[in-house]
Amino acid sequence: EAAVTQSPRNKVAVTGGKVTLSCNQTNNHNNMYWYRQDTGHGLRLIHYSYGAGSTEKGDIPDGYKASRPSQENFSLILELATPSQTSVYFCASGERTANSDYTFGSGTRLLVI
Amino acid sequence: GQQVQQSPASLVLQEGENAELQCNFSTSLNSMQWFYQRPEGSLVSLFYNPSGTKQSGRLTSTTVIKERRSSLHISSSQITDSGTYLCAMELWSNYQLIWGSGTKLIIKP
Numbered sequence: 001e002a003a004v005t006q007s008p009r010n011k012v013a014v015t016g017g018k019v020t021l022s023c024n025q026t027n028n029h030n031n032m033y034w035y036r037q038d039t040g041h042g043l044r045l046i047h048y049s050y051g052a053g054s055t056e057k058g059d060i061p062d063g064y065k066a067s068r069p070s071q072e073n074f075s076l077i078l079e080l081a082t083p084s085q086t087s088v089y090f091c092a093s094g095e096r097t098a099n100s101d102y103t104f105g106s107g108t109r110l111l112v113i
Numbered sequence: 114g115q116q117v118q119q120s121p122a123s124l125v126l127q128e129g130e131n132a133e134l135q136c137n138f139s140t141s142l143n144s145m146q147w148f149y150q151r152p153e154g155s156l157v158s159l160f161y162n163p164s165g166t167k168q169s170g171r172l173t174s175t176t177v178i179k180e181r182r183s184s185l186h187i188s189s190s191q192i193t194d195s196g197t198y199l200c201a202m203e204l205w206s207n208y209q210l211i212w213g214s215g216t217k218l219i220i221k222p
Contacts, residue, residue: 040214041214042117042119042199042212042213042214042215043199043201043210043212044212045209045210048209058209088154090156092156101158102146102148102158102210103158104148104155104156104157106154106155107154107155
């Protein structure tokens with residue numbers, strides 16, 4: 001079954017530390033996305049990618065980097081984590097089909113202390 | 114900038130009642146999408162609706178582009194419908210999704 005898998009599910013990090021969130025998709029979608037979800041804000045786009053080797057800035061990219069080494073994998077990197085980056089992070093894959101297919105991972109809860 | 118206003122923020126209903134959720138958007142869009150977020154957090158796509166009405170079981174989505182609104186109707190609500198419903202508009206320019214802040218639906222027995 002096609003899916004988007006995120007790891008880890010939960011992460012506690014210290015301020016100033018490096019955090020890498022991983023995402024793997026088996027949908028063979030070209031597009032992948034990283035969002036964060038905070039109470040009262042809905043989902044906000046951090047970075048996205050159109051395919052292997054490409055990364056694009058979303059609406060709130062500051063403090064985050066992204067890497068798309070292959071069609072299947074898309075990582076979000078926090079080089080110097082801050083408490084303001086405490087959030088739930090979702091990865092998604094998508095394709096511009098007739099029904100604009102989007103599939104989400106289960107989310108990663110990140111706590112930066 | 115582009116905005117999506119979703120209402121109500123929360124809704125509490127008795128099992129069997131109907132629910133009506135609304136989204137209003139501020140700019141031209143390619144389509145409106147509706148998602149369901151389970152209480153444990155996972156997201157499921159419900160509808161991709163560029164215009165008109167689409168139905169899936171007890172759920173009906175209606176998008177009226179000229180009036181810049183989209184609605185989600187849940188008939189004969191069930192306890193398992195509880196969760197958060199999110200709408201997102203897909204932009205013409207780059208197909209990115211702009212999200213509403215969600216409606217938290219609680220269905221009581």
